[in-house]
Amino acid sequence: MYASYVMVAIAIAANIVAVYFMKLCGGMTQPWPTLGMILANMLTLWFLGRAMTAGAPVSAAVTALTVGVMIGSFFIGLSFGERVSILQAVGGAIAIAGVVIGNLSAASS
Template sequence: MAVPAWLALAIAIGAEVIGTSCLKACQGFTQLWPSLGAVAAYALTFYFLSLALKSIPVGVAYAIWSGAGTILLALIGFLVFRQKPDLASTVGMLLIICGVVVIHLGSHSKPS
């Protein structure tokens, strides 16, 4: 069964967010379970990103993947790790959200 490209991209984003959260928790790969979680999550990330790239242009997919990941990780940082973004970070993330929306809604390019 083929995974739809946008679903594959969403799974890649989710796995990347989990992997990066595990990187924070593994404390330089000194904690076994978070370290294994990071490696497994990044393996899933790149597998599903490669599936998404079959149908979504690489620039569009990467912009959405990195932008959405940045926003989700900032939210996790705030909720889980108690990290508070300053005004500049908040404005920058709002601009990222705007950029991802523009790319998603306005891009009509096709992968080669």
């Protein structure tokens, strides 16, 4: 079971890399960043699938991926000089809380 969560962590990292390349690819007009985005997305899905095959529950794996990517994307946006308003920060926190609470309620039933 431990190995499955390591694979989910790798999937999160790959998805954050994909988001970074998405920002760079300019609507898929820049070939190298576009290729990086495609490969990182493929790695994300491959590792997520491997994690589920290794025993990670679907809800826990997808929840971890969602929360990890939301947090990672926040920092990627900041690295590109994007500003985050209070409403965006509150909305992101509510979304993360909702995903986590939804996963906890699914795990308890």
